[in-house]
Amino acid sequence: MIVVSFQQLKDADxxxxxxxxxxxxxxxxxxxxxxxxxxxKLLAGISGARWRGDDADSARTMMVPVQQRFKVxxxxxxxxxxxxxxxxxxxxxAQKKLLDxxxxxxxEYLKVGPDGSLDFPTSLPPRYSSWEEFxxxxxxxxxxxxxxxxxxxxADQEIAAALRRLGADIMAKENPLKELRDESKMATQLAGxxxxxxxxxxxxxxRQVADWWKALPEEQRHLxxxxxxxxIGWLNGIPSEDRDEANRTRLQSRVxxxxxxxxxxxxxxxxxxxxxLEMLDxxxxxxxxxGKDMYLLGLDSTVTGKKETDDGSDGRVIVSIGNPDTAxxxxxxxxxxxxxxxxxxxxxxxxxxxNEATGLHTQQSVATTxxxxxxxxxxxxxxxxxxxYADQGGPRLNSFLDGVREAQSTxxxxxSRLSLLGHSYGSTVIGEAANAKYRRLPVDDIIVxxxxxxxxxxxxxxxxxxxxxxxQAAHDDPVPKIGRxxxxxxxxxxxxxxxGANRLPVGDPDHGQGGHSNYYNQVVGGGNSYxxxxxxxxxxxxxxxxxxxxx
Numbered sequence: 001m002i003v004v005s006f007q008q009l010k011d012a013d014x015x016x017x018x019x020x021x022x023x024x025x026x027x028x029x030x031x032x033x034x035x036x037x038x039x040x041k042l043l044a045g046i047s048g049a050r051w052r053g054d055d056a057d058s059a060r061t062m063m064v065p066v067q068q069r070f071k072v073x074x075x076x077x078x079x080x081x082x083x084x085x086x087x088x089x090x091x092x093x094a095q096k097k098l099l100d101x102x103x104x105x106x107x108e109y110l111k112v113g114p115d116g117s118l119d120f121p122t123s124l125p126p127r128y129s130s131w132e133e134f135x136x137x138x139x140x141x142x143x144x145x146x147x148x149x150x151x152x153x154x155a156d157q158e159i160a161a162a163l164r165r166l167g168a169d170i171m172a173k174e175n176p177l178k179e180l181r182d183e184s185k186m187a188t189q190l191a192g193x194x195x196x197x198x199x200x201x202x203x204x205x206x207r208q209v210a211d212w213w214k215a216l217p218e219e220q221r222h223l224x225x226x227x228x229x230x231x232i233g234w235l236n237g238i239p240s241e242d243r244d245e246a247n248r249t250r251l252q253s254r255v256x257x258x259x260x261x262x263x264x265x266x267x268x269x270x271x272x273x274x275x276x277l278e279m280l281d282x283x284x285x286x287x288x289x290x291g292k293d294m295y296l297l298g299l300d301s302t303v304t305g306k307k308e309t310d311d312g313s314d315g316r317v318i319v320s321i322g323n324p325d326t327a328x329x330x331x332x333x334x335x336x337x338x339x340x341x342x343x344x345x346x347x348x349x350x351x352x353x354x355n356e357a358t359g360l361h362t363q364q365s366v367a368t369t370x371x372x373x374x375x376x377x378x379x380x381x382x383x384x385x386x387x388x389y390a391d392q393g394g395p396r397l398n399s400f401l402d403g404v405r406e407a408q409s410t411x412x413x414x415x416s417r418l419s420l421l422g423h424s425y426g427s428t429v430i431g432e433a434a435n436a437k438y439r440r441l442p443v444d445d446i447i448v449x450x451x452x453x454x455x456x457x458x459x460x461x462x463x464x465x466x467x468x469x470x471x472q473a474a475h476d477d478p479v480p481k482i483g484r485x486x487x488x489x490x491x492x493x494x495x496x497x498x499x500g501a502n503r504l505p506v507g508d509p510d511h512g513q514g515g516h517s518n519y520y521n522q523v524v525g526g527g528n529s530y531x532x533x534x535x536x537x538x539x540x541x542x543x544x545x546x547x548x549x550x551x
């Protein structure tokens with residue numbers, strides 16, 4: 001064990017540590033800029049060039065993983081910076097204690113040797129009545145020397161061990177993101193973060209969370225994203241890029257955790273969870289290879305609500321196609337009954353169709369978010385009539401939308417359009433989110449399709465003006481007819497004329513655009529093929545509202 005010496009602590013240039021911290025912090029900033037440039041200019045530039053075909057897909061398949069290398073390098077540099085920064089106050093405090101003790105010794109006419117030894121004067125100082133009393137004082141001073149040196153040695157050992165652990169071989173590890181999480185937790189502990197106080201108890205609203213987050217140094221934000229992704233990934237109000245980084249870390253860590261369990265020892269839930277998380281990962285990667293800018297804004301495959309079945313969590317997931325912080329045209333799609341993490345690729349396929357259809361009507365940037373941040377009913381017959389799913393989903397959706405607006409404000413994007421779409425029970429969740437007790441929804445339009453009711457009897461009660469509420473219902477969709485009993489306000493649903501919403505036409509039933517599940521169809525097919533064949537009549541009507549063309 002290496003111990004800091006008396007002379008080393010006395011002469012230590014602690015300011016050098018501060019300089020090193022600032023240099024590493026600058027490295028983090030440069031890596032962040034490099035990643036932003038790679039993602040925002042190179043990858044986005046290729047997508048904007050409309051390069052298509054097998055060669056384009058192969059190129060993106062090779063280029064997308066490079067972004068992760070930037071992410072890993074930036075995150076590990078953040079850990080190094082934070083570890084060094086945590087050393088500064090500890091060594092400063094230890095050195096101050098030593099120098100203060102030396103000053104006391106000199107004031108007592110004691111000569112301090114380079115090793116911390118004390119030489120007595122030839123005559124007893126007047127303030128002491130005996131040499132024994134003087135020696136006792138000297139022993140107290142020397143004990144202070146020892147305490148200061150021990151404090152510095154302990155800090156030196158902890159900091160050195162932490163820096164050794166942050167090796168340069170992380171890129172060669174099987175799962176770099178999982179390694180980053182372990183390293184980041186170590187660094188946050190040295191920095192004094194309490195996991196139970198993330199975010200601070202006083203930060204309850206998205207704006208308060210955003211203010212706390214912006215006040216943190218860059219490297220500490222990265223540390224928290226990697227150390228506690230399950231907390232940071234769900235924070236409404238922070239930038240989408242940061243939420244995405246946290247949730248990607250959580251996804252890879254959970255997948256690796258499940259893979260490390262021998263297959264014959266995995267529970268049924270663990271097998272199902274691994275399969276659906278791998279599917280989510282492949283689905284997101286598939287869209288990225290096709291040139292889409294994807295953001296994983298929320299992920300939890302283990303949380304279990306009171307009404308969920310006993311075979312494990314249905315899961316929660318939020319994915320955005322495009323960056324909602326910077327896009328000028330935004331929409332949030334809330335899926336309904338039977339939606340869960342296992343079927344997230346289907347819900348994301350609808351969001352993709354909405355995104356593509358909207359892009360046909362505007363030259364501005366477009367982002368479409370699939371929000372499954374609640375436990376949706378599992379079954380139409382047995383669960384969809386219950387109101388508790390909307391009770392818990394409504395306020396969460398409201399907070400998410402406030403967070404979107406807060407993140408847009410941070411980017412100076414206050415004037416962007418934001419439309420809220422709900423299919424089936426998703427519209428009921430929107431109705432609960434619009435409840436006056438939560439405050440007005442910060443959206444420009446609400447568009448519902450196949451709604452079983454929104455818990456209000458008039459579009460005006462949704463708080464954004466009846467002229468901004470739009471409804472679709474196919475003539476052969478049974479859900480509005482049946483659902484009004486459970487969720488209709490005064491037995492009224494949005495597609496009723498007396499509800500007061502704008503009625504949007506539904507596409508031709510003879511071309512697969514009737515029923516309850518075809519409102520978001522493409523012209524041909526509409527499966528998860530990562531390609532767009534054109535908007536059906538129903539989808540096109542919604543896209544026009546999102547783009548601001550229907551007033």
